[in-house]
Amino acid sequence: MTEAPVLIGVWKQLVGQEPAARTLSSASAAAARIIENQPVAPGAMTHAWLVTGPPGSGRSTAARVFAAALQCSTGTGCGECPGCRTVVAGTHADVKLVAPEGLSISVAEMRSLVQAAARRPTTGRWQVVIIEDADRLTEGASNALLKAVEEPPDRTVFLLCAPSDHPDDVSVTIRSRCRLVTLRTPPAEAIAQVLVERDGIDPERAQWAASVSSGHVGRARRLATDEAARQRRATVLRIPLGLRRPSDVFTCADQLISAAEADAGEESKVRDEAERSELRTAMGGDGTGKGVAGAKRAAEAAVKQLEKRQKSRATRTQRDTLDLALVDLAAFYRDVLVTKSGAGATLNHPDHASEISQAASAWAPDSILRRLEAVLECREAIDLNVKPRIAVEAMVTTLRQG
Ligand SMILES: [Zn+2]
Numbered sequence: 001m002t003e004a005p006v007l008i009g010v011w012k013q014l015v016g017q018e019p020a021a022r023t024l025s026s027a028s029a030a031a032a033r034i035i036e037n038q039p040v041a042p043g044a045m046t047h048a049w050l051v052t053g054p055p056g057s058g059r060s061t062a063a064r065v066f067a068a069a070l071q072c073s074t075g076t077g078c079g080e081c082p083g084c085r086t087v088v089a090g091t092h093a094d095v096k097l098v099a100p101e102g103l104s105i106s107v108a109e110m111r112s113l114v115q116a117a118a119r120r121p122t123t124g125r126w127q128v129v130i131i132e133d134a135d136r137l138t139e140g141a142s143n144a145l146l147k148a149v150e151e152p153p154d155r156t157v158f159l160l161c162a163p164s165d166h167p168d169d170v171s172v173t174i175r176s177r178c179r180l181v182t183l184r185t186p187p188a189e190a191i192a193q194v195l196v197e198r199d200g201i202d203p204e205r206a207q208w209a210a211s212v213s214s215g216h217v218g219r220a221r222r223l224a225t226d227e228a229a230r231q232r233r234a235t236v237l238r239i240p241l242g243l244r245r246p247s248d249v250f251t252c253a254d255q256l257i258s259a260a261e262a263d264a265g266e267e268s269k270v271r272d273e274a275e276r277s278e279l280r281t282a283m284g285g286d287g288t289g290k291g292v293a294g295a296k297r298a299a300e301a302a303v304k305q306l307e308k309r310q311k312s313r314a315t316r317t318q319r320d321t322l323d324l325a326l327v328d329l330a331a332f333y334r335d336v337l338v339t340k341s342g343a344g345a346t347l348n349h350p351d352h353a354s355e356i357s358q359a360a361s362a363w364a365p366d367s368i369l370r371r372l373e374a375v376l377e378c379r380e381a382i383d384l385n386v387k388p389r390i391a392v393e394a395m396v397t398t399l400r401q402g
Helices: 009-013 018-035 057-073 084-088 107-117 139-149 172-177 188-197 203-210 218-226 229-244 246-284 292-341 350-362 363-381 390-402
Strands: 048-052 095-100 127-131 158-160 179-182
Touching: 009 057, 018 057, 018 158, 018 179, 048 057, 048 172, 057 084, 057 095, 057 127, 057 158, 084 158, 095 107, 095 246, 107 127, 107 139, 139 158, 139 172, 158 229, 188 203, 188 218, 203 218, 203 246, 203 350, 229 292, 229 390, 246 390, 292 350, 292 363, 292 390, 363 390
Parallel strands: 048 158, 048 179, 095 127, 127 158
Antiparallel strands: none
């Protein structure tokens, strides 16, 4: 086995993603040669990319890091120059980020984005558009994007992120116009290492968090740094063995939903407040004189719009958080199943090994499987807009009966 190369500069953020980092860094090196009017091999740089990978593997981080390298004055993604630093901070004028904050990106949003992308880059390098969750594009938005991706302006780069390159996720036509970068589930050691080096987390805690986060970097960081998140995970993992009486079904369903709400609420609160104060600053404070009334009206309208967006984003965060809890739960039953079969595979929840083996000796294989399926069906139902409480209660009923 060859040892993974040491990642430097902004590339350090691509935890456990050395192959993708190599592809993207050689493309950014070619991009730098294009800026300097030097010859490059055909296809060395591409105008449209699709970054895919499992949840938590760092798709949007990969897109941002690549964007930084494209704007880097040394062309390497040094992490030190103003280009790199402003992209990483999210303030570079030529890097536009679309994170669909509601459940999808609107056509109007996409049109204005495509227009902005056609402008010449202000810094003379690249105009970069990052679309997070390109799988949540509506058909209309997708069509608006397609034209730009088909005939990209000279100095424009589109970076699309999606969970997979499955045709259901991203339209076949768009996919066929993009170069594909696939991220893998980062290994636990790589996650632990970044938690220690980047976030200054104590090595023992970092290792534990990495081992129970199923390769989800953000989740590992959260578990390592947030006591409340650790408690919520514990609540979720108490469910499988905690369903004794019929009334436990409702208690557990309730706990699951309120844990997700609390988690999402905390995340939204911090973000919402920051955005409101930013907007207030941008709109200017109180003043007198000509034009003030008009400015006030505009400010009020902007605040209303922001609040609407925040509300729609909160719904989505809540769903995503509930989904994470369901993934944890499914992983528990999967652990029980592999323990039962004696396959000796690595557990998703190694810190719950004794509960897992307790369940493995108590339940028959087909009843474990039914429970696992109930969790997966619940995820699907919520994805299809079934009310979370209804879907969760149906699931917990099966979890109890087996
Ligand atoms: Zn740089």
